[in-house]
Amino acid sequence: MSDPIPVRRLLFTIKPDPARVLVRPFVPAGDSGGVPRVHKILSRILALSDTEVAAVLEEVYSDFGGRHIELRRILLEHFERVRQHLPTDRTPDEPRRQLIGAFFTSEYSLESAALFNPSVVPHPDQENVPAGAIRIILSLRATGEGHISSITFRSGLIHADGSVEIDPPSRFVTEPRPKTDAAFERTLFRRKLGELSLDNEFSRRVIDTLGEHFTLDQLHVAVRAGLREHPAPDAAAIGDRLIVLAKSNYEVFFDPKQNVSERIIFPFSPSQSNGIEDARFVHFVDDDGTSTYIATYTAYDGRVIFPQLMETRDFLHFNICTLNGPAIRNKGMALFPRRIGGYYCMLSRQDNENIHIMFSDHLHFWFESRVIMRPTEAWEFVQLGNCGSPIETEAGWIVLTHGVGPMRKYCISAILLDRDDPSRVIGRLREPLIKPSPEEREGYVPNVVYTCGAIIHQGQLVIPYAVSDSSTAFATVPLAILLNALCGNPA
Known part of the structure; x- marks a missing residue:
């Protein structure tokens, strides 16, 4: 047995905050006595006097005005969603339109259940960063009522000593336009x-x-x-x-004045209706030097999972599209940060248990995959998968992996792929790198540590990771020691 690789757990976690709420359209379904409930609600509001409308609307703004940006605009937009159900073509005055919008609006607590499965990339803005530090953007899976997941973001710094500082999140959250x-x-x-x-x-x-x-x-x-x-x-x-x-192929954008933590990618298309899961962001640099942040993620409509792609250059404007081809199956796809031999390259797991690799000449279309790694150690007998996009080093591509073993315990480990031919596994750890500690075992899904992407900075591999599908913690690993261990354990 070789000496264990030193893993330093940092002394803070990012925990879900149920007070971060989003306003969402709310249209009660069904009917009563043969009359749709929407019609009944509208008739009651239209029957109010102007004085009653003003009083109820004042209470709405007293209760909710400080919890949301541009609440008036949102209420008027939500009125437009039900305008077709009005019994007349006459448009109500603005206070009544706002009140109608309020009755067809609800708050949704994005993080009420969990905030987990992080990935990390360099921030596109590196101005005024302290010496030896790097500014980062962290993406996280936020899960709320009904187990609906969305993508939320945090900004922060990794300092020269490997410590991580995450900026306090804004009280407000907003969907893109x-x-x-x-x-x-x-x-x-x-x-x-x-x-x-x-x-x-x-x-x-x-x-x-x-x-x-x-x-x-x-x-x-x-x-x-x-x-x-x-x-x-x-x-x-x-x-x-x-x-x-x-x-399912669309574009959205945020107001540049919005704080990074206020930007929420919430399910938008029919294929995402039950959630957006596990975005693996990577800073992709194409052969012509074009730089793009690309995430692979899983959309879920309640019955079928849909692997999809998200692209952005500034975390303000996002282009979201479907992935296509017979090799697009299952979860856990992770794109390499550059082309290899002129081809896009991606890790995947089509069969629920092995790590596959795919190559394609088009980012949206993937036709074949082949297995490069199978469960071998007891702690990975149930399932293997990647934990984010490969990270390039002089020695090869580091790939963090997850393995599932007895009692459905998830561990994080690592493999090393050949730099020129990443279908060759040239090193693998025989023991987990990170296992759930006694303090990390309890949560929404117990006995799980998991990540969707790490980053190298100042000779340290910095790993944000999920704690039992509930919160997010951080660990650092000396890069040189990890590479020595991988190179000393050929596959």
């Missing part, structure tokens, strides 16, 4: 249709009526026209799937 005029590329969209077995006569007729670039509204119009002009038994279902595909 969708880019309503975002354009789809017809050739790429058609290729995605082919991957989904939707490239048929009806879909081709619809797409052929569109320009080389088109918007979601233009696609809606084309689908409706296609249904009128070329009715077929399955046309309506195919038209719906065209719209769902478009809604």
